[in-house]
Amino acid sequence: STPAVMLSAMAAAARSGVLFKSSAALDTLARVQTVAFDKTGTLTQAKMTVTRFLADDEPGTLALAAGLESHSEHPIAQAIVGAAREAGVSPVPVRGAQAVPGLGITATLDTGERVWAGNLRLMTREGAALTPEQQAALDGLNAQGSSSVIVGLDTRVVGVMGVADTLRPGIAQAIADLREAGVAHPVMLTGDRQQVAQSVAHDIGLTEYRAELLPEDKLRIIGELPGPVAMVGDGVNDAPALARADLGIAVASGTDVAIESADVVLMQNDLGRLAGAIRLARDARRTVI
Ligand code: ADP
Numbered sequence: 001s002t003p004a005v006m007l008s009a010m011a012a013a014a015r016s017g018v019l020f021k022s023s024a025a026l027d028t029l030a031r032v033q034t035v036a037f038d039k040t041g042t043l044t045q046a047k048m049t050v051t052r053f054l055a056d057d058e059p060g061t062l063a064l065a066a067g068l069e070s071h072s073e074h075p076i077a078q079a080i081v082g083a084a085r086e087a088g089v090s091p092v093p094v095r096g097a098q099a100v101p102g103l104g105i106t107a108t109l110d111t112g113e114r115v116w117a118g119n120l121r122l123m124t125r126e127g128a129a130l131t132p133e134q135q136a137a138l139d140g141l142n143a144q145g146s147s148s149v150i151v152g153l154d155t156r157v158v159g160v161m162g163v164a165d166t167l168r169p170g171i172a173q174a175i176a177d178l179r180e181a182g183v184a185h186p187v188m189l190t191g192d193r194q195q196v197a198q199s200v201a202h203d204i205g206l207t208e209y210r211a212e213l214l215p216e217d218k219l220r221i222i223g224e225l226p227g228p229v230a231m232v233g234d235g236v237n238d239a240p241a242l243a244r245a246d247l248g249i250a251v252a253s254g255t256d257v258a259i260e261s262a263d264v265v266l267m268q269n270d271l272g273r274l275a276g277a278i279r280l281a282r283d284a285r286r287t288v289i
Pocket residue numbers: 038039040069072073074076077101102103104105117118119147148149189190191192193214215237
């Protein structure tokens with residue numbers, strides 16, 4: 001049975017908004033060496049907005065993109081569908097919409113043309129390329145820390161969009177507190193581009209980050225980082241990584257599947273509570289041993 005001191009630590013953690021699903025989770029948190037963070041929705045608020053738009057036919061391209069993204073649950077998709085709504089543009093109906101994890105989304109128009117929206121990897125897979133002007137726009141966005149979406153029709157790029165996110169309030173302090181609590185390796189894992197990851201990492205005081213990762217890369221890296229490894233995530237995409245890590249931590253604003261896959265839930269979506277929970281867990285473990 002669970003020692004009383006562990007139960008009381010779990011109760012104290014719960015009062016501070018950190019919900020442990022088991023005493024084993026508390027024991028693992030006490031020993032954690034690495035805390036890996038998903039970027040979008042975990043370090044950021046995932047309330048994205050379209051900030052820049054480069055297209056010869058802006059309403060037409062936005063209508064295409066919104067048609068595609070109305071079939072996606074990605075935070076980028078919500079930004080694009082919202083931008084179309086605000087611009088009074090009706091999404092173009094598409095057939096056979098398919099999410100490509102870590103890349104974007106593809107579908108077919110009634111005309112039989114293929115339509116897609118996503119990152120450079122998806123563009124390459126679709127056999128398309130950027131014009132020098134599009135390339136410059138994309139690099140400019142990413143250098144500012146903005147994510148980007150490339151919209152294509154068959155093998156032609158028809159638009160480039162900038163999508164900006166906001167950091168979670170207090171996130172830099174939360175990372176500093178984790179270091180203070182003895183976490184040797186806070187690290188960000190993201191599917192976004194290198195320049196975007198670098199900009200976010202710099203802003204929040206993270207020295208370790210890995211970018212341009214596919215979902216399977218994230219799983220592999222979690223197995224390679226110094227353990228025990230805790231993974232903090234929010235999205236459907238994060239569920240496998242939360243399950244793979246020694247300790248899965250979900251933010252309560254995340255999707256149900258992330259919360260179900262996790263061992264710990266941050267009820268107030270506040271990563272700042274994690275350092276305190278680590279201290280509680282360490283004290284309890286020390287008393288038991
Ligand atoms: P992360 O949350 O770390 O950014 P994801 O695996 O969710 O990781 O996404 C990785 C990248 O794939 C995104 O940065 C984006 O470029 C692209 N992507 C994924 N889904 C979409 C989508 N629905 N529309 C546009 N781009 C997408």
